[in-house]
Amino acid sequence: MQVGQPSRTAMAVARARAHHQVVDEPRVFTDPLALQIIGESGSQASEFDNGLDQDLARRRRLFIAARSRFADDTVADGIARGAGQVVILGAGLDTTAYRNTHEDVRFFEVDHPDTQEWKRRRLSETGIAIPSSLTFAPIDFEQSTLADGLAEAGLDRARSAVFIWLGVVMYLTRASVEDTLRYIAGHGGSAEVVFDYLYPVSSTLHDPAAGQQQARADRVAAVGEPWLSFFTADEIRGNLLSFGFDRVEDRSATQLLATYGIRTTARPMNSGPHLIHAGTA
Ligand SMILES: C[S@@+](CC[C@H](N)C(=O)[O-])C[C@H]1O[C@@H](n2cnc3c(N)ncnc32)[C@H](O)[C@@H]1O
Secondary structure, three states: OOOOOOOHHHHHHHHHHHHHHHHOOOOOOOOOOHHHHHOOOOOOOOHHHOOOOHHHHHHHHHHHHHHHHHHHHHHHHHHHOOOOEEEEEOOOOOOHHHHOOOOOOEEEEEEOHHHHHHHHHHHHHHOOOOOOOEEEEEOOOOOOOHHHHHHHHOOOOOOOEEEEEOOOHHHOOHHHHHHHHHHHHOOOOOEEEEEEEEOOHHHHOOOOOHHHHHHHHHHHHHOOOOOOOOOOHHHHHHHHHHHOOOEEEEEEHHHHHHHOOOOOOOOOOOOOEEEEEEEOO
8 A cells, every 4th residue: 555545446446346236237236335435426447457358357346246245144144143243354445334224233444544534534525424333443454453453442352243354365464464364263252254365376377367367466566555465275274274263165256156146258267366254163
C-alpha cells in the first residue's frame, strides 16, 4: 500500500461486486449496498481488468462475488449456531456489517488506517449509516498485532466469532498471514475463518491463465500493492492444522463457482485463487 493512500485494490473489488449486480446472470451474490458504496452506476469494470482476456475477467469477477456469497452464508450459519461476533479483516468497502439484521451480534472491521479512514468518508458521502453494532479497528497487519488492536476494540476472546478475510492474504507477508491465522486459531470461543489465497504464479506456468495472472500481479504491484504471499493447498492445510484448526475445506475457483451453478469455459485447475473455510471445535 502507498503511504497515506487508501487501497486501490479495495476499490477495484468493490467495483467488481457492483458490476456483478448489473451484468452477471445468474447473480451469485446480491448486495443492495454494492452500488451505493462506490457511488457509481456499476457499469465500470475493475481498473486492473482493462485489456485482459474478457472470459478470465468475468471468471475473476464471479469468484469475487462467490467468495462474498460464501462469506455471507458462513456468517448467517455462524450466527444461527450462536456466534455473537463477526470480524471482517482487511474490510475495504465490504458491506456485511451494514446489511446485518441481528442487533445482538457485534461486528468489527479491521483495516489499514488509511483505507479505513477513506471508507468512513465514503460511508458518510454515500449516506450509509454506521450501525451501533459496528466497531472500527484501524490496524496495519505488518506493524501491529491483531491481538492488541482487537482487544482495544473490545473483541471478547471467550465468545464465538466468525472471521472473514477476503482478498487480503496475498498482500501480506507470510509471517503476518501466519500470525493472524494463529491468533484466530487461539480464539477462546469457537472460531471459524473464511479467506482466499493464491497459488504461486510459477507453479501455474503450464496453464494458459498464468500469463494473465502475471499481468494482474504486475498491475497491482505498480500501484503499490504487490502480491507477497502464495501457498499451495497442501501448505495452507498443513499450516492451519498445525495452528490448531480442526476442520479445513479448500475450494478452487472452479469448484466454488460450480457450487453456485456457474460453469466457466476455463478448464478445472488448481491454480489461481482458492477459498478456505476452516474452524476450531
Ligand atoms: C483487495 S482489498 C480487499 C478488501 C475487502 N476484503 C473486499 O473483499 O472487498 C485488500 C484490503 O487489504 C487491506 N490491507 C492490505 N495491506 C494491509 C495491511 N498491511 N494492514 C491492514 N490491511 C491491509 C487493504 O486496506 C484493503 O482493504
